[in-house]
Amino acid sequence: MNLILIGMNYRTAPLEIREQLSAGCGGDLRSLADIRAIAQVREAMCLSTCNRFEVLASAADIDAAALGIKAFILMRSGLLPDQLEKCLYIYRDQDAVKHLFRVASSIDSMIMGEPQILGQVKEAYRRCVDQRASGVILNKLLHHAFRTAKRVRTETGIANNAVSVSFAAVELAKKIFGDLKNKAILLIGAGEMAELAARHLVRNGTKKIIVANRTYDRASDLASLLHGTAVELERIGEKLQEADIVISSTGASGYLITKDMIAAALYRRKNRLLFLIDIAVPRDIDPAAGEIDNVYLYNIDDLQGVVDGNIRSRAVEAEKAEAIVDEEVLRFSHWFSSLEAVPTIIDLRRKMEDIMEGEIEKSLFWINSLGESDKEKVRMLVSSVLNKVLHDPITGLKEASQNSGAVLYIAALRKLFKLDGE
Numbered sequence: 001m002n003l004i005l006i007g008m009n010y011r012t013a014p015l016e017i018r019e020q021l022s023a024g025c026g027g028d029l030r031s032l033a034d035i036r037a038i039a040q041v042r043e044a045m046c047l048s049t050c051n052r053f054e055v056l057a058s059a060a061d062i063d064a065a066a067l068g069i070k071a072f073i074l075m076r077s078g079l080l081p082d083q084l085e086k087c088l089y090i091y092r093d094q095d096a097v098k099h100l101f102r103v104a105s106s107i108d109s110m111i112m113g114e115p116q117i118l119g120q121v122k123e124a125y126r127r128c129v130d131q132r133a134s135g136v137i138l139n140k141l142l143h144h145a146f147r148t149a150k151r152v153r154t155e156t157g158i159a160n161n162a163v164s165v166s167f168a169a170v171e172l173a174k175k176i177f178g179d180l181k182n183k184a185i186l187l188i189g190a191g192e193m194a195e196l197a198a199r200h201l202v203r204n205g206t207k208k209i210i211v212a213n214r215t216y217d218r219a220s221d222l223a224s225l226l227h228g229t230a231v232e233l234e235r236i237g238e239k240l241q242e243a244d245i246v247i248s249s250t251g252a253s254g255y256l257i258t259k260d261m262i263a264a265a266l267y268r269r270k271n272r273l274l275f276l277i278d279i280a281v282p283r284d285i286d287p288a289a290g291e292i293d294n295v296y297l298y299n300i301d302d303l304q305g306v307v308d309g310n311i312r313s314r315a316v317e318a319e320k321a322e323a324i325v326d327e328e329v330l331r332f333s334h335w336f337s338s339l340e341a342v343p344t345i346i347d348l349r350r351k352m353e354d355i356m357e358g359e360i361e362k363s364l365f366w367i368n369s370l371g372e373s374d375k376e377k378v379r380m381l382v383s384s385v386l387n388k389v390l391h392d393p394i395t396g397l398k399e400a401s402q403n404s405g406a407v408l409y410i411a412a413l414r415k416l417f418k419l420d421g422e
Helices: 015-026 030-036 062-077 081-087 094-104 116-130 136-155 165-177 192-203 216-225 233-242 259-268 287-291 300-337 341-362 372-402 407-416
Strands: 003-009 041-048 052-059 089-092 184-188 208-213 229-232 245-248 274-278 295-299
Touching: 003 015, 003 062, 003 094, 015 052, 015 062, 030 041, 030 062, 041 062, 041 116, 041 136, 052 062, 052 094, 052 136, 062 081, 089 094, 094 116, 094 136, 094 300, 116 136, 136 300, 136 407, 165 192, 165 274, 165 295, 165 300, 184 192, 184 233, 192 245, 208 216, 208 233, 216 229, 229 233, 233 259, 259 274, 259 287, 287 295, 295 300, 341 372, 341 407, 372 407
Parallel strands: 184 208, 184 245, 208 229, 245 274, 274 295
Antiparallel strands: 003 052, 003 089, 041 052
């Protein structure tokens, strides 16, 4: 196939090296042009995210191209040769295809099933096309990768179920309330996990947000970001009655919310459901509050248990996803094999002969009126015309294949004559 993929990711390189590599190699448009200019490289794409940096290339000589790509990375990143060699992985031909399909399908992601990576691969391909760094091989390969990712997402449950504590809280809220539209949130503390859970809830339709924090200025800043209202921490008791969902994550040493506070709030809200999420360590909410009717209380261990179960579920679905990837790698390999001259010549001749036979069948009403000798002459005439029409294209393909220049012609011919049934 003459495909090569060189890169590093969150498994092989620490964050500081990935940052250095991304800054030096992935942050500007010159990078792709420089990779494309490497000797032996015909087509190239560069994928740069916070978790990975990868160069995918079609090359006349993949070993020579690999040396050139590694030299480019060394020069642009400022890494030492030993640093680079420890972190890099190299995939060739079918292994490169499989790795790309696994990346696009989010099987290779830090959080398996996350949707962002497919968009990042599509954006990398768009830049590749814009800079005319792609050709027949990468165009077909990337579109095949997108199709594989779509199959994985629709035919498996790899993207189902929450796999982060903050998102698990949102999934539980959906199960409790059904519809989150117009639900109110009381956010106690301004930590990252609580903020993330609040953002997930906002995206799912919650409208009213109240932020309470020991430092009022921090509460005000976060409330502004979330389009909510800030209050002093001392006022959480009176604000409980306004909330449907309470997310608490502070560094307090004792309970900020007691069972009596929850009981009083529930009375004032006429026993409407109250969902409490306590992701603080030590806990902010008295566990006894969960004993009250119409109160649902989950702590960080409860949420982590949900997450762990969902991760196991995704791992099972990943086996189905891997099978889809293997199937699609085989399909792409078959397509690539068809780019050799001989299979295409055979397919082209077979299609032309099928057309010839079809046209003869349509003309049987007058052909049958001829004698056997004349019938044979008609067949010989049609066959002779067919051979003369095909002679120059077939000769041209054979000549081009002698010096590896036939790929573009073969791909165009297969597309124009629909030899792949597309």
